[in-house]
Amino acid sequence: MTSNIVLSEVEYNVVGKRHVRPDGVDKVTGRAQYGADVQLAGLLQAKVLRSPHAHARIKSLDTSAAERHPGVYAVVTAADLPFASLTREELGGDYQRLKFASNHVLATDKTLFKGHPVAAVAADSLHVAEEALNLIKVEYEVLPPAMTVKQAMKPNASLLHDDLFTSELGEMSDKPSNVASHMAFEAGDVEQGFQQADVVLEREYETASVHQGYIEPHNSTAFWNADGQLNIWCSTQGPFVVRTNVADILRHPVSKVKVTPMEIGGGFGGKITAYLEPIAALLSRKSGRPVKLLMTRTEVFEASGPAPGTWMKVKLGASRDGRITAADIFLAFEAGAYPGSPVMQGAACALACYDVPNARINGYDVVVNKPKTAAYRAPGSPQAAFAVESVIDEICEQLNVDPLEFRLRNASREGVRRVEGPVFRRIGLVECLEAARNHDHYSAPLEGPYRGRGVAAGFWFNRGFQSAVNISVNPDGTVNLIEGSVDIGGSRASIAQQAAETLGIAYEDVKPTVVDTDSIGYTMVTGGSRTTFATGWAAIEAAEDVKTQMVERAAQIWDASVDDVEYVDGVLSHKSDPELRMTFRELARQLLGTGGGITGASNVDPAGEGNGFGVHVVDVEVDPDTGKVTILRYTAVQDAGKAIHPSYVEGQMQGGVVQGIGWALNEEYFFSDQGQMMNSSFLDYRMPTALDLPMIDTVIVEVANPGHPYGVRGVGEVPIVPPLPAIASAISHAIGARINRLPANPGAVLEAMS
């Protein structure tokens, strides 16, 4: 039995091979420079004073004693943000957006979650800064919190914002509410679809707030120079997004903000928002010194992005022959303290795996007194999949149909229109379902009591967005590749491989470097499974540009027409004169003497979507005395389109699965009655350890994406989607009772069993 299978149809020279990553040695020796490792002359350390209350009005704030404390260089509050001095008239339509963004960074009149920043101090050392925080006097009027969508949607709920009005299907309502928006998708005739059904099931689900759990806490170092140039070194998935956010919140020109992305210690979507950068920048402007600001682990939990807790209802109808006839779905997602949950994405993903002719999906974005939610790997999709796939599992039981067979009968394929509009091009869901069915895991006997098997499918869009790459040819025939995509899991390798393949040179001859926002064109975040797809595309186009210029140079040297020169597998040759032939390396050596060096450049924004699908199979065992669930075996199947670096594709699949296992089984924010997080450490917010897990088996399916030169689809998001429903169904089969709330921790499993 092979643990990691690649079902490959097209072979390349460099693409598809398992090369050692270019940044590998630095990362196994401790030499790689992460954000917290930044050292600058005169560097100050900063700390943030945070609200102890989930919901409170700030009655007074006095920082004078902290300012006088020896070793303190600067203290800032919301009064130092430009928003404080701008009138509503001056801001016009920008008012509410900037208010939310500014207040999120530093609270003004109200604090909206425990951990909400109120003030910050820069001092000689971290310990002095901590001492100074204790000298800041804040008087709060504590308000009742709204902690869940169910609480926050009640008519008499405590309101977070007195100027937030529901966007009701695009129309603004006139009464303040915690419901920021209500959106809907509809296709076909839902009522008629349910009439055609032989079985109709309606179920309700809930999931808890979970955190991305990256091991490196947020960090930011800023230096505001006397000429207004602001330099920022930080851990981010999107240096250009940070640049935009900082420029926006500080009302500072984009051209005066340079963001240098340091190596990043995990993100999973949670390191896009600029939490610390504006504060560090203000402290630096006030002190005239560079300022470093790090979050503690508790601050990471309490004040950076959980994925939303949810409340969901799914009604599904199916015919006796196993065809879905109609779906009616209600999704209410926690946005956290400010609007912006991924409920729209959840709604668009909910039914994407299936050809459902009649469907209606209503989604609600609801503010609650928790930290503002952030993206977490396929944001919104895992929760929606938990609800929809769980109902499908029950329908399969009722109809006595094999769950993979049922999914094959209904699977989305080329030409199917999703409920929100787009029509699929060639996709690989059917191939994934078949690969799962053919895998020996699916036919292996599952013996013993309290054991169950679950299967589920999952989807993510994998959209492209903007990327830029420059490639310069060195005299020794190697190339320097400059990119704006932060390398969060081996993308230097996958980008370099695509450049090498296109140029027809060796992988080792491409030297990739990730640079700051002054040094490369606009590049969107490393996230959304876009990097290997879109930055890879930019690398291919930059390499094609290099090839064009190399052909021109060869033609010039040979005194030939460019039409007479061809470039194949890294060799330039004259089409009719076999004597005229140069390798890439031979021509590279001549460049400086024949007109100068060559740099290929590209800015891309690929249209279309990669459309990733995965199918997972999991076996669990439940301890009937304690309710503890053990994962016995796990197999993840996914269509990668083309796995540029199979090891890192497997790594994405395995890592996503294990985050999904944590989400399904233990991870959860626990809150006090007053809305304080009670488990803000890795001891109490327990993520899976090596001891909790088996090996995670993988099958990479390769159905080439017709929208990418090498067929890449992107892989990072999909693998976190199926684990929630697959594990919930496996537990349900093991104990004979459904799991309708996650996490299914031991207490919840025991309760379901009774």
Place this chain on the structure above:
Amino acid sequence: MPGLVHVSTTINGNPTDFLCEPRQSLLEVLRDVLGMTGTKEGCNDGNCGACTVVLDGRIVTSCLVLGVEAQGKEVSTIEGVASPEGLHPVQLAFLENAALQCGICTPGFIVASKALLDREPDADEGRIRHWLAGNLCRCTGYDKIVRAVLDAEDKMKA
């Protein structure tokens, strides 16, 4: 500010003296006083293992050890794992098996894995998983890390 304390210790085989505040952890001393930033901070409360170092033969989370406790002891960090001759087999195995993604937990895993293989060169999968349960990795799901440690055993015997 409290006075500074003079500490004499040995780090990666080199006699080392430093001054630190009594309240500074060994992690702070390594990173902020000595500039040895290979040891990483993930939680500062002993639960993630990113700051794992070896202190007199035992692996510890350096965030839970005070700098002054290093007095007269031997400290080994990630910076001492490779030699001038090249990478340690554990480091090579992590590279070749793609056992890291973001890399922030990697120094802690390598220090802990080397400490295991130094005393148990034939540790099996279950033993490796048990030994590394104090080191959190959020990227890999541990599969390739465990395989890398098994591969390192073969490399160390070769």
